Amino acid sequence: xxxxxxxxxxxxxxxxxxxxxxxxxxxxxxxxxxxxxxxxxxxxxxxxxxxxxxxxxxxxxxxxxxxxxxxxxxxxxxxxxxxxxxxxxxxxxxxxxxxxxxxxxxxxxxxxxxxxxxxxxxxxxxxxxxxxxxxxxxxxxxxxxxxxxxxxxxxxxxxxxxxxxxxxxxxxxxxxxxxxxxxxxxxxxxxxxxxxxxxxx
Amino acid sequence: xxxxxxxxxxxxxxxxxxxxxxxxxxxxxxxxxxxxxxxxxxxxxxxxxxxxxxxxxxxxxxxxxxxxxxxxxxxxxxxxxxxxxxxxxxxxxxxxxxxxxxxxxxxxxxxxxxxxxxxxxxxxxxxxxxxxxxxxxxxxxxxxxxxxxxxxxxxxxxxxxxxxxxxxxxxxxxxxxxxxxxxxxxxxxxxxxxxxxxxxx
DNA sequence: TTCTGGGGATGACAGATGTCATACCCGGAC
DNA sequence: GTCCGGGTATGACATCTGTCATCCCCAGAA
Numbered sequence: 001x002x003x004x005x006x007x008x009x010x011x012x013x014x015x016x017x018x019x020x021x022x023x024x025x026x027x028x029x030x031x032x033x034x035x036x037x038x039x040x041x042x043x044x045x046x047x048x049x050x051x052x053x054x055x056x057x058x059x060x061x062x063x064x065x066x067x068x069x070x071x072x073x074x075x076x077x078x079x080x081x082x083x084x085x086x087x088x089x090x091x092x093x094x095x096x097x098x099x100x101x102x103x104x105x106x107x108x109x110x111x112x113x114x115x116x117x118x119x120x121x122x123x124x125x126x127x128x129x130x131x132x133x134x135x136x137x138x139x140x141x142x143x144x145x146x147x148x149x150x151x152x153x154x155x156x157x158x159x160x161x162x163x164x165x166x167x168x169x170x171x172x173x174x175x176x177x178x179x180x181x182x183x184x185x186x187x188x189x190x191x192x193x194x195x196x197x198x199x200x201x
Numbered sequence: 202x203x204x205x206x207x208x209x210x211x212x213x214x215x216x217x218x219x220x221x222x223x224x225x226x227x228x229x230x231x232x233x234x235x236x237x238x239x240x241x242x243x244x245x246x247x248x249x250x251x252x253x254x255x256x257x258x259x260x261x262x263x264x265x266x267x268x269x270x271x272x273x274x275x276x277x278x279x280x281x282x283x284x285x286x287x288x289x290x291x292x293x294x295x296x297x298x299x300x301x302x303x304x305x306x307x308x309x310x311x312x313x314x315x316x317x318x319x320x321x322x323x324x325x326x327x328x329x330x331x332x333x334x335x336x337x338x339x340x341x342x343x344x345x346x347x348x349x350x351x352x353x354x355x356x357x358x359x360x361x362x363x364x365x366x367x368x369x370x371x372x373x374x375x376x377x378x379x380x381x382x383x384x385x386x387x388x389x390x391x392x393x394x395x396x397x398x399x400x401x402x
Numbered sequence: 403t404t405c406t407g408g409g410g411a412t413g414a415c416a417g418a419t420g421t422c423a424t425a426c427c428c429g430g431a432c
Numbered sequence: 433g434t435c436c437g438g439g440t441a442t443g444a445c446a447t448c449t450g451t452c453a454t455c456c457c458c459a460g461a462a
Contacts, residue, residue: 012282012307015221016217016220019217019220020217034306081213104211104212104213105210106212107212107213107216108213108216142407143408144408154394155387155395157387159448168412171409173450174450174452175409176450181450181451191356194356343438358419359418360418368439368440368441374420375420375422376440378421387420389419389420
């Protein structure tokens with residue numbers, strides 16, 4: 001029996017997926033968590049073979065949880081299951097050592113399939129998504145540009161961003177300006193939208 | 202047997218929920234659709250008793266689909282199942298005649314439970330959400346303010362919004378200004394964020 | 403050692419944004 | 433018949449934003 005951990009914050013979805021996987025002859029969902037920061041402990045405690053991780057979760061993202069697993073329990077295979085097929089997410093997930101990357105609008109059958117394949121050592125990635133990730137190149141934003149853009153996304157005004165990040169207001173303007181150019185946008189709102197779509201935020 | 206239609210755009214989630222419901226003795230999922238604009242036809246064709254509708258779907262929102270059902274097939278009970286427990290969504294859903302409103306981070310058992318209860322004529326609403334919806338009052342935005350805010354949310358600049366909505370640029374500024382004040386924000390970005398959180402957009 | 407890129411800052415400037423007063427038209431409420 | 437709110441518009445004004453040139457510091461690469 002393949003021992004699976006399921007990490008997903010929406011109970012209804014998590015329980016439904018667990019039920020679905022539980023119907024497979026060779027799969028057993030031995031642990032469920034709703035927060036990213038509970039993944040490693042639960043994986044260790046229940047000696048899981050595969051961890052299915054959502055990305056958007058409270059506490060810690062599934063991608064960060066994958067990175068932790070890589071360090072602490074390197075034998076656990078990681079399958080990322082996410083709502084958003086953003087190229088940046090895929091890229092980061094693979095960099096953190098994920099073994100599979102699925103989007104939730106793929107057929108449910110792919111889930112059990114991916115679990116079995118990663119255990120055989122395969123990597124499972126949607127080819128369309130892989131192409132998109134390769135086509136668009138890496139995240140061009142520097143750390144600070146991302147920080148500033150993220151702050152701007154909440155609707156903060158330059159002065160507030162400056163205070164929050166301990167920068168001068170002029171520097172905030174500079175970072176925002178370069179971020180706007182790198183995203184090909186015409187103002188901060190559009191820059192935020194573009195960066196979100198690509199998974200850079 | 203209770204005949205259920207399931208409308209949800211993410212296949213994996215839809216199929217998992219269908220499986221879960223199918224395990225219930227008295228429930229049968231007789232139709233599944235991935236788009237809001239296919240709800241009415243499928244409901245009619247399969248003579249469903251209850252329609253479970255996600256809100257965010259391509260083609261048409263679950264709320265609008267609920268309104269159509271109300272008109273065309275008034276006997277079909279409607280259960281809205283959504284990721285976002287936004288008060289504005291709940292309010293609009295109920296105005297369109299929904300019988301239940303569930304959020305996906307509620308336990309999965311509530312789903313089958315809600316299906317049975319709406320068939321008995323009950324309304325099913327999360328009390329916390331109901332309180333939030335009542336506490337915050339109705340959407341204060343006028344139609345045009347909402348239009349302009351929505352256009353601004355995509356990162357469009359004033360001139361573009363004006364062109365898209367056939368308004369003068371000054372008028373766009375006026376609407377944006379009142380929208381900003383009504384949301385208690387300090388600029389368009391924050392106004393968009395607030396409006397989104399409340400489900401006004 | 404020099405070059406390069408990231409982080410940080412300043413000053414100047416043009417253009418975009420947000421606010422306000424004011425005005426007109428219309429339809430429904432009183 | 434008047435009042436009010438929504439929709440639309442203009443002009444003026446004060447800020448905020450976005451861009452650019454230019455500077456400093458530092459670490460790692462060449």
